[in-house]
Amino acid sequence: MKIVADENMAALEPLFASLGSITSLPGRDIGPEQVADADALLVRSVTKVDEALLRAAPKLRFVGTATIGTDHLDTAALARRGIPWSNAPGCNAEAVGEYVLTALLLLAQRQGVELSQRRVGVVGLGNTGSAVARRLQALGIEVLCCDPPKAAQRAAGTWHELDTLLAECDVITLHVPLITEGQGATVNLLDEARLGMLKSGAWLVNACRGEVIDNPALVRVKRKRPDLKLVLDVWANEPHPLADLVALAEIATAHIAGYSREGKIRGSQMLHRALMQQKQQPQQTPALASLLPDSPLPAQQIESKLDQTELLSLMSGVYDLAAEDRLFRAALPDGFDRRRKANLARREFSAQTLYIADPSQAKRLAQLGFTVKEKSEDGV
Ligand SMILES: NC(=O)C1=CN([C@@H]2O[C@H](COP(=O)(O)OP(=O)(O)OC[C@H]3O[C@@H](n4cnc5c(N)ncnc54)[C@H](O)[C@@H]3O)[C@@H](O)[C@H]2O)C=CC1
């Protein structure tokens, strides 16, 4: 079996080497020539799997994307060719939750405000939006939710219209799939009119897909409204974001909100399971712990309730978002993919063990994702 895979996928060798030969390539270089004799194709968000690519791959029997989003797959073309495909829902939700919380605490610190005083509107309450909402609620922050598909299914929860969130929330964070056509289209969900509805002093976070916001309109609105603060991880026309928009964002990164070592491995594990199922081969998928390097972070002892600054400092010890923001800007105009590659080793908060005696503090930090243990007799 010949497997063609994106070189930035995690744990390719340990998971897939026993199934056949692996050719790993930069995702943006995977084209018709590269898939000509492939039996399985494993991609990330940067490879367009369209009719032309599929036509060039007569032997292809499986396509897997180690991502949540599927907007780079032509699923209708896959169905027409009878090629089973799979994505990796939820694999990187924790990383997105950690990214958004860190970004909001960083912004709060820079603006000299308490995040707990701000009402947050989460748009899209699937895997990533829920991971964000859970963390905010663990900190006692008020969260309003908007998810029309869930509301229509009468899913548990209180659901609001997008326009209500725009009118009432101090922070809006976007977590919807990119849908380009039909009634539920999300492309330009935040168009110029909706951007104009943001509250005075609002913060806007986009960690889903760049095209969900009209990027040129955002430049125009932000120029008129310096009160708005932007956290942008995703951009229209990646890897070439609008330079003017990068300059106007308070925090800017290279589509790495979902990047964590753990998330990347989970994505590969999910594709391994799906491929095994497809081949009806009962091969066990190795456990996450066996594929993860040991945590490089020494355990810490937490004695007292952390304030906002201390919490941000704890989180930044695992992943330094302020530094990433600086490195991203310095890497442009050509270094978008370089910054993505540089983030592949990022660990989730669970890589940080904390010894905490106080039960309520222990519960709160465990809800944020840290590995929490009771304080031992003689400390750490
Ligand atoms: N920046 C990054 O690194 C990452 C970006 N993503 C992007 O974020 C998107 C969301 O990821 P997940 O939460 O895992 O997907 P998901 O499929 O679990 O959840 C998406 C949610 O959005 C809701 N939704 C759909 N249309 C909506 C609308 N118009 N308004 C409000 N809600 C709507 C759906 O009902 C669903 O509950 C992915 O499709 C992907 O494009 C995902 C992971 C990492």
Ligand SMILES: O=C(O)C(=O)[C@H](O)COP(=O)(O)O
């Ligand atoms: O899962 C998704 O959807 C994402 O946006 C990924 O985090 C993107 O990562 P790559 O597949 O581009 O590495």
